[in-house]
Amino acid sequence: MMKGRPILGIISGFLFGLFGGLTLILFGVIPLHSDLLWILPLVGFLLGLILAAWAPFGSGPPAQAPAPPVIDDAIVDGEPSKDTAE
Numbered sequence: 001m002m003k004g005r006p007i008l009g010i011i012s013g014f015l016f017g018l019f020g021g022l023t024l025i026l027f028g029v030i031p032l033h034s035d036l037l038w039i040l041p042l043v044g045f046l047l048g049l050i051l052a053a054w055a056p057f058g059s060g061p062p063a064q065a066p067a068p069p070v071i072d073d074a075i076v077d078g079e080p081s082k083d084t085a086e
Helices: 006-026 036-054
Strands: none
Touching (some): 006 036
16 A cells, blocks of 8 residues: 555656756757657656655654643632632
């Protein structure tokens, strides 16, 4: 069973690779006919899936409820009890 958010990782990785490739084209780092343009989105796809499966999103221990307040027997309703008042 896969933990984490694999669909979110796939989509995010694909978009990261796609826009990374487009940025490299626009800045003239790689030519338009480069094979890197279809490799980057696939690498992003796989990397997003791996990171989503490995990341501990939402799989931590459940949060504990806070402890109930301690009630002092000597004071009830803001007044000292008859046993302690002299």
